[in-house]
Amino acid sequence: MKLTVTAARKEPGDVLVIDLKHTRKPLLPPFEPGSHVDVHLPDGKVRQYSLCGDPTDLSRYTIAVKREDVGRGGSAWIHDAVAVGCTLPVSAPRNHFPLAQREGPTVLLAGGIGITPILAMARALERQGKPYKLHYFTRSRALMPLLSVIERELDCSTVWLHFDDEPETREDLEALLSTPSSDAQLYYCGPPGFMAAVDRATAHWPEGTVHFEAFQPPEHNDAPPEPFTITLRDGTVVPVAADTSALAALRAAGVLLMASCENGVCGTCECGILEGQPIHRDAVLSKEARTHRFIPCISRATGVLRLDL
Structure with a gap:
């Protein structure tokens, strides 16, 4: 689909939030929480970005792109070149990180820009009246993207914010995840260090209760590749x-x-x-x-x- 950028705003943490709409169709293909779209760049590169908007509002897609100057170049181009009125080729949504339809409590963990798929999940759970807890981790309040959206749209009693530079808000992942509820489901997303820490802290959780989405594959320090x-x-x-x-x-x-x-x-x-x-x-x-x-x-x-x- 050729979608038009109708809004673009900077968020803390060097994040650009972009709204995309179709010029002729009032509604876009539906998506579930956890979905992402492929954005096709002019040089032929394809990048995946989670949909962090409201799944019930199909008039637009919302993505949030963190600038990574040492990355593969896609985010830098989006930050430098994308503005209101631009057209971007965007795929229909795909979901490798679905939110299970369970009655038990849900624990949501986000690190930095990993809040993008988690925010859509929190919105859906709140709308359905299902119990959940959201723990959001960043280095500091000044670097926390989408905080204003969270404060405006989510029940503050279900959200815990954790900042490395505010000792009173810090949370030890090992302690937080030490005793899983028998019917709880955990979803997490964030940068590699955060992902590895949650993976270690949930090693004892029952199989099938822990779900994640990573923006980068894990690092492998094993032997060189063999034919x-x-x-x-x-x-x-x-x-x-x-x-x-x-x-x-x-x-x-x-x-x-x-x-x-x-x-x-x-x-x-x-x-x-x-x-x-x-x-x-x-x-x-x-x-x-x-x-x-x-x-x-x-x-x-x-x-x-x-x-x-």
């Missing part, structure tokens, strides 16, 4: 060199496999595993999905991996 082999359903053999991704090797072999981020965070290129030992490096698949699904843009394998392609 491996992919086989397809028809028996075609696809060698994958040590310096080549499985996605690139599959494309070179003529496999038409869609991809978007090519960084292991969007799930567009996900496919099935029939046999073999994958080395998962993505930030998308759940523990259960990793038994039979594969993200070829970033993950690898040992020996021979047979894919459902």
Whole structure:
């Protein structure tokens, strides 16, 4: 879709909040909390941004983009070039971070710009009258994006704000997450250090109760990549060199496999595993999905991996 920027405002933490509308259609495709869209940039890059607006207001999509000068260049271009009146090609929403329809309490954790999908979840839970707690962590109040929206739209009794530079607001994640309620569901999103800390603190939570979305794949300090082999359903053999991704090797072999981020965070290129030992490096698949699904843009394998392609 070619959407027009109808509003753009700066938020603390070097974040640009952008409203997007269709010039001809009054309503955009519906989305659920946790959804994201692909934004296609002029140089051919594709970047994923969570929808942080109200899922009941389909007159517009709202995204929030944190400027990352040492990133891959997409956020810097958006900050420098996007203004009211600009047109951006935007995909329909996709959701790899759905909010489960459960009756038990929900715990929402956000670190910095990770508030974007979490805010949509909090809105939905509040509208449904379901119990939830939102814990939002940043280095300081002056760097907390979307705080004014939270204070205006959410019940303050369900929100806890935590700042590194305000000792009275600090919260130890290990203590906060030490005793999970038997029917609680946890959702979290944020920068890599925050994600790793929550992952450690929830290692003892029951399987299926912890859900996350990462903006970057986790760092891997294991041995250098080794070559491996992919086989397809028809028996075609696809060698994958040590310096080549499985996605690139599959494309070179003529496999038409869609991809978007090519960084292991969007799930567009996900496919099935029939046999073999994958080395998962993505930030998308759940523990259960990793038994039979594969993200070829970033993950690898040992020996021979047979894919459902």
